[in-house]
Amino acid sequence: MRIKTKLNLGVGVLFLLIIILSIISAFYIYSIKRDTQNIIKANYETLEYSRNMLLALDEINENDSKSVAIFEVNLKKQLNNITEVGEKKITYKLRDNFNFLKTNMLNDSIKFQIHQNIFEIMKLNMDSIKQKSDVAKKTAETANFWVIIIGTMCFLIAFNLLVNLPNNIANPIKELTSSIQEIANKNYSKRVHFLDHNEFGDLASSFNTMAEKLEEYHSSNLYKLSFEKKRLETLINNMHDPIIGLDNQDVILFVNDEALKIIGLKQEDVLGKSALKLALENDLIRTLLNNKNNSEKTPPIKIFADNKESYFEREIVNITITPTGEDKTIDIGDVIILRNITIFKELDFAKTNFIATVSHELKTPISSIKFSLQLLEKAETGKINEEQKQLIESIKEDSQRLLKITGELLDISQLETGNIHLSIEKSNPYQIVNYAVDAVKVQAEQKQIELIVEADDDLPEVKADSEKTGWVLINFLTNAITYSTSNSEIIVKLKKENNQVVFQVIDNGKGIDKRYQSKVFDKYFQIPGSNKSGTGLGLAISKEFIEAQNGTIAVESELGLGSTFSIGLNVV
Numbered sequence: 001m002r003i004k005t006k007l008n009l010g011v012g013v014l015f016l017l018i019i020i021l022s023i024i025s026a027f028y029i030y031s032i033k034r035d036t037q038n039i040i041k042a043n044y045e046t047l048e049y050s051r052n053m054l055l056a057l058d059e060i061n062e063n064d065s066k067s068v069a070i071f072e073v074n075l076k077k078q079l080n081n082i083t084e085v086g087e088k089k090i091t092y093k094l095r096d097n098f099n100f101l102k103t104n105m106l107n108d109s110i111k112f113q114i115h116q117n118i119f120e121i122m123k124l125n126m127d128s129i130k131q132k133s134d135v136a137k138k139t140a141e142t143a144n145f146w147v148i149i150i151g152t153m154c155f156l157i158a159f160n161l162l163v164n165l166p167n168n169i170a171n172p173i174k175e176l177t178s179s180i181q182e183i184a185n186k187n188y189s190k191r192v193h194f195l196d197h198n199e200f201g202d203l204a205s206s207f208n209t210m211a212e213k214l215e216e217y218h219s220s221n222l223y224k225l226s227f228e229k230k231r232l233e234t235l236i237n238n239m240h241d242p243i244i245g246l247d248n249q250d251v252i253l254f255v256n257d258e259a260l261k262i263i264g265l266k267q268e269d270v271l272g273k274s275a276l277k278l279a280l281e282n283d284l285i286r287t288l289l290n291n292k293n294n295s296e297k298t299p300p301i302k303i304f305a306d307n308k309e310s311y312f313e314r315e316i317v318n319i320t321i322t323p324t325g326e327d328k329t330i331d332i333g334d335v336i337i338l339r340n341i342t343i344f345k346e347l348d349f350a351k352t353n354f355i356a357t358v359s360h361e362l363k364t365p366i367s368s369i370k371f372s373l374q375l376l377e378k379a380e381t382g383k384i385n386e387e388q389k390q391l392i393e394s395i396k397e398d399s400q401r402l403l404k405i406t407g408e409l410l411d412i413s414q415l416e417t418g419n420i421h422l423s424i425e426k427s428n429p430y431q432i433v434n435y436a437v438d439a440v441k442v443q444a445e446q447k448q449i450e451l452i453v454e455a456d457d458d459l460p461e462v463k464a465d466s467e468k469t470g471w472v473l474i475n476f477l478t479n480a481i482t483y484s485t486s487n488s489e490i491i492v493k494l495k496k497e498n499n500q501v502v503f504q505v506i507d508n509g510k511g512i513d514k515r516y517q518s519k520v521f522d523k524y525f526q527i528p529g530s531n532k533s534g535t536g537l538g539l540a541i542s543k544e545f546i547e548a549q550n551g552t553i554a555v556e557s558e559l560g561l562g563s564t565f566s567i568g569l570n571v572v
Helices: 003-059 065-079 086-102 107-184 197-239 257-263 277-279 282-287 342-377 385-417 429-446 466-483 538-548
Strands: 245-249 252-255 301-304 309-320 332-342 425-426 450-455 460-464 489-497 500-506 552-558 562-570
Touching: 003 065, 003 107, 065 086, 086 107, 107 197, 197 277, 245 257, 257 282, 277 282, 282 301, 309 342, 342 385, 425 429, 425 466, 429 450, 429 489, 429 500, 460 466, 460 562, 466 489, 466 500, 466 538, 466 562, 538 552, 538 562
Parallel strands: 450 489
Antiparallel strands: 245 252, 245 332, 301 309, 309 332, 425 460, 489 500, 500 562, 552 562
């Protein structure tokens, strides 16, 4: 018989007996409870009413209305609690005698008859209590008998399972474990022998087949492993990206030809050597190992190899495995991949130079247009009508916008090429704020927006390029004015936090959705649905300016509640 069938049969019978035992126990407990409740409800309450009536009867006299009332109450309860055979007749007789007694309170013969009636009721209920107690006792004895019988059967079955089942399962498993350990030690001639036609017999057959195949393929697998190793090495060597493989102790396991070219070493000088020791003499390996466990994206690495400058993006892939027969993964090493992004860098440089060239070339004609417009506005040039004035004003606004755009494009191209020059020196934070507020005061007055400056006293000087920092604050204030409603206010706060002086521009505009707050400082990004026209470079340039001064820049905003743009500059 198969082990599953044995288990199902033994446990099933045991489970069935437990259910039968539970049902019988519940049935007899309910029966005893019912009999007990019948005694209490039907008989005990009648005895209580009878006792109260006897006490009241003994107190009844010609002027005692209280005892009569007590007797009547208990008699009424007794009339509603007639449960035994013959009790109804006696109770009605008691009622008639009591009604007669009420007309003649001093009639002792009637009182005697009432006494007899009450005693008869009490005797009838006492006899009933004895009969019901006997029934309950018999029910309890029957319950005990069946509980003992079925409980004994459950015990015998459970004892049989306890004695036989562990050995039937544990012994084959013990033998199988021993055989598996032998196979793990490469003793492929080991076999297991289970004669039973059950699951262990099937397992033994499968195990023996596996052992035979392991024994058969043992020698041939060594060739296959060597072949696969060579195939993997060839695949890695034919990849165009430099690749270096390390174990969990940072020993170099493999390196392809592309990687050898850029690090300038031979294969025999690298394989099997500690990367940490090589890093002491090789700058590139030291750069590759720096912040190896840091998941953040690192800037591209510039490498001069093969008489040209190349750019590579480093990617470190951590390799983990789960050993056979185990649940936990273990770290077995890392693979460093250098992706060649030189072509993309060259395209980016070309784009930046193109933007810078075009922007620079545009500034001169735009400036000429502005100068020509100024001449047109002068009376000496000639008289112009209202329509011409409106056209000139429109051209001035467009020219100013074009000039601002080209300026921003020039700034971003200088930042990308590293040609931006900062004049970082001791700067007065109050002067920077006043400069920025004065620059946008007219624009704020046109929308009837009040600019409020809230500055702490005695703030220290900061290390900053005051011109560039003022430009950032002007950009913050311009945006705040653009997105604020008329007749509102914008607060400029100036305070010291830790080792920084913090500049905050707080508006009550429509705010920025949390989905876009992390992108507002990205180049060319504009918030969807925004009516603002421009390049989307203002905040990106602001971020570059502030971070170039080792400062911090941030934004906090909620839709409908306005925004707070802030920068922090280090104190002197």
